[in-house]
Amino acid sequence: xxxxxxxxxxxxxxxxxxxxxxxxxxxxxxxxxxxxxxxxxxxxxxxxxxxxxxxxxxxxxxxxxxxxxxxxxxxxxxxxxxxxxxxxxxxxxxxxxxxxxxxxxxxxxxxxxxxxxxxxxxxxxxxxxxxxxxxxxxxxxxxxxxxxxxxxxxxxxxxxxxxxxxxxxxxxxxxxxxxxxxxxxxxxxxxxxxxxxxxxxxxxxxxxxxxxxxxxxxxxxxxxxxxxxxxxxxxxxxxxxxxxxxxxxxxxxxxxxxxxxxxxxxxxxxxxxxxxxxxxxxxxxxxxxxxxxxxxxxxxxxxxxxxxxxxxxxx
Amino acid sequence: xxxxxxxxxxxxxxxxxxxxxxxxxxxxxxxxxxxxxxxxxxxxxxxxxxxxxxxxxxxxxxxxxxxxxxxxxxxxxxxxxxxxxxxxxxxxxxxxxxxxxxxxxxxxxxxxxxxxxxxxxxxxxxxxxxxxxxxxxxxxxxxxxxxxxxxxxxxxxxxxxxxxxxxxxxxxxxxxxxxxxxxxxxxxxxxxxxxxxxxxxxxxxxxxxxxxxxxxxxxxxxxxxxxxxxxxxxxxxxxxxxxxxxxxxxxxxxxxxxxxxxxxxxxxxxxxxxxxxxxxxxxxxxxxxxxxxxxxxxxxxxxxxxxxxxxxxxx
Numbered sequence: 184x185x186x187x188x189x190x191x192x193x194x195x196x197x198x199x200x201x202x203x204x205x206x207x208x209x210x211x212x213x214x215x216x217x218x219x220x221x222x223x224x225x226x227x228x229x230x231x232x233x234x235x236x237x238x239x240x241x242x243x244x245x246x247x248x249x250x251x252x253x254x255x256x257x258x259x260x261x262x263x264x265x266x267x268x269x270x271x272x273x274x275x276x277x278x279x280x281x282x283x284x285x286x287x288x289x290x291x292x293x294x295x296x297x298x299x300x301x302x303x304x305x306x307x308x309x310x311x312x313x314x315x316x317x318x319x320x321x322x323x324x325x326x327x328x329x330x331x332x333x334x335x336x337x338x339x340x341x342x343x344x345x346x347x348x349x350x351x352x353x354x355x356x357x358x359x360x361x362x363x364x365x366x367x368x369x370x371x372x373x374x375x376x377x378x379x380x381x382x383x384x385x386x387x388x389x390x391x392x393x394x395x396x397x398x399x400x401x402x403x404x405x406x407x408x409x410x411x412x413x414x415x416x417x418x419x420x421x422x423x424x425x426x427x428x429x430x431x432x433x434x435x436x437x438x439x440x441x442x443x444x445x446x447x448x449x450x451x452x453x454x455x456x457x458x459x460x461x462x463x464x465x466x467x468x469x470x471x472x473x474x475x476x477x478x479x480x481x482x483x484x485x486x487x488x489x490x491x492x493x494x495x496x497x498x
Numbered sequence: 499x500x501x502x503x504x505x506x507x508x509x510x511x512x513x514x515x516x517x518x519x520x521x522x523x524x525x526x527x528x529x530x531x532x533x534x535x536x537x538x539x540x541x542x543x544x545x546x547x548x549x550x551x552x553x554x555x556x557x558x559x560x561x562x563x564x565x566x567x568x569x570x571x572x573x574x575x576x577x578x579x580x581x582x583x584x585x586x587x588x589x590x591x592x593x594x595x596x597x598x599x600x601x602x603x604x605x606x607x608x609x610x611x612x613x614x615x616x617x618x619x620x621x622x623x624x625x626x627x628x629x630x631x632x633x634x635x636x637x638x639x640x641x642x643x644x645x646x647x648x649x650x651x652x653x654x655x656x657x658x659x660x661x662x663x664x665x666x667x668x669x670x671x672x673x674x675x676x677x678x679x680x681x682x683x684x685x686x687x688x689x690x691x692x693x694x695x696x697x698x699x700x701x702x703x704x705x706x707x708x709x710x711x712x713x714x715x716x717x718x719x720x721x722x723x724x725x726x727x728x729x730x731x732x733x734x735x736x737x738x739x740x741x742x743x744x745x746x747x748x749x750x751x752x753x754x755x756x757x758x759x760x761x762x763x764x765x766x767x768x769x770x771x772x773x774x775x776x777x778x779x780x781x782x783x784x785x786x787x788x789x790x791x792x793x794x795x796x797x798x799x800x801x802x803x804x805x806x807x808x809x810x811x812x813x
Contacts (some may be wrong), residue, residue, distance in 0.1 A: 253781055338749055435653035
């Protein structure tokens with residue numbers, strides 16, 4: 184008996200075939216299109232993965248799926264997803280018109296958090312906050328082993344916590360959201376501004392123009408030692424620590440787990456964050472530590488979490 | 499068979515004698531002293547309330563208690579309470595040395611939230627965020643009927659969520675915490691500053707000096723119509739709405755319930771808050787509404803919550 188775990192990303196859809204003993208037997212992936220195509224492509228790829236691995240699709244117990252956007256797990260509806268051009272789309276029903284198995288959906292960051300909690304760094308703890316630093320700042324919160332999904336699946340939008348009233352304009356319409364300071368995009372944006380103001384910096388020498396700067400080049404220059412890169416990074420760490428301390432005070436989880444490309448940089452990021460968190464956390468001297476950790480499952484957190492969700496909810 | 503619900507406040511300790519059918523049979527109260535005296539006074543008052551109501555203390559099933567500060571429900575220890583001059587005090591053990599019944603403790607705001615959830619405005623919903631506006635900003639969060647207590651009971655410190663980096667200094671050591679903008683104390687502090695800068699305002703005419711201004715006078719002048727009071731209040735509402743919207747985005751609860759003296763002012767506060775919340779909440783047009791409500795149990799939320807906690811945990 185098998186489960187399928189699906190991680191719908193902005194550019195590609197990844198899926199994993201799992202047995203009931205948590206073994207990832209096979210992987211698949213296809214390009215993300217709008218939601219209507221996605222259902223057809225998914226069903227095609229599920230049938231393909233079963234065939235290629237000589238498994239009978241009758242042994243499929245259920246499908247778990249993480250979607251970018253607002254997803255209602257109770258009704259099986261993608262309420263809103265910018266990436267998938269979806270609005271109030273009954274995706275579970277559409278899938279079940281083609282494959283008659285139970286399907287459970289949730290927001291991608293919630294699902295990744297459940298994956299990391301169940302099979303990654305969250306093993307052995309009760310509560311985690313999972314924070315992904317990418318184009319935006321995504322969040323998944325696990326309390327007593329359960330995803331905090333909120334009403335209509337719209338909870339855990341930790342990127343849209345204002346940490347500085349009147350700060351930079353956010354895509355959500357407010358100013359000063361955590362995401363406008365702590366996303367990978369924010370780091371690169373601020374580095375490009377600093378390059379324009381400091382045309383002799385090592386950052387400028389590393390690329391032809393500020394527009395060509397990416398995360399890799401930024402960290403290469405930072406680690407080699409550059410004053411401008413250092414100032415930008417210090418400011419980034421301050422703002423990231425501000426938001427993480429807020430989350431530590433609100434949830435006081437056992438651990439805050441950081442994911443997304445930036446987190447793979449490890450100590451250069453994590454050490455200054457842990458120092459600031461311990462200094463700023465409420466009642467620091469009286470209370471147990473909130474551990475900051477780097478995601479273990481990395482890009483696989485999504486498919487593992489989707490499997491964990493399917494296994495939990497679908498029989 | 500009976501329960502005792504106890505609400506330990508900064509100035510007085512309130513207790514309620516409840517039967518198993520949620521009836522509040524009798525009330526008691528005594529002055530708050532340091533934690534050692536509190537245990538003796540509590541036991542004395544519990545015995546007294548049983549005697550006065552012709553009940554046998556052998557029929558006491560358990561005691562639930564809410565404490566100001568950091569309280570570890572698992573270990574029964576008051577980790578830290580400024581008000582009670584307590585640090586790592588095993589209060590449950592101390593009580594049980596005198597009355598041999600089960601005791602469950604938690605933070606006072608968590609307990610009040612559970613009370614409001616179970617017997618007040620939270621009836622019929624799954625998730626609430628309870629926010630008390632007083633000297634500070636307290637918070638209690640109920641998810642699927644359960645208090646979010648966090649590691650060592652240190653969670654739900656929503657007052658210590660920074661909403662404006664580099665804002666006013668907070669007692670916790672950070673700058674710009676929600677509490678420094680949205681507490682009742684912050685409103686009065688800002689009104690006093692405005693009075694000093696506007697000596698001809700109606701606020702100034704209402705009291706002999708800015709130090710004499712209190713919440714009652716402020717709202718009296720505001721409701722009669724005063725430009726200066728209005729500017730102060732508008733700014734207060736903006737900041738309060740900022741923090742509440744953060745909480746709405748993080749938890750997407752069914753309701754945010756506001757308690758504390760200011761909340762009793764009703765519409766003058768709640769209407770502009772609801773308008774701002776709906777405008778600012780993430781994905782506003784696609785998602786279900788988060789209702790803002792005024793606490794129903796008011797000052798009794800604590801004893802009802804302590805009873806609810808006792809009933810839930812103690813058999």
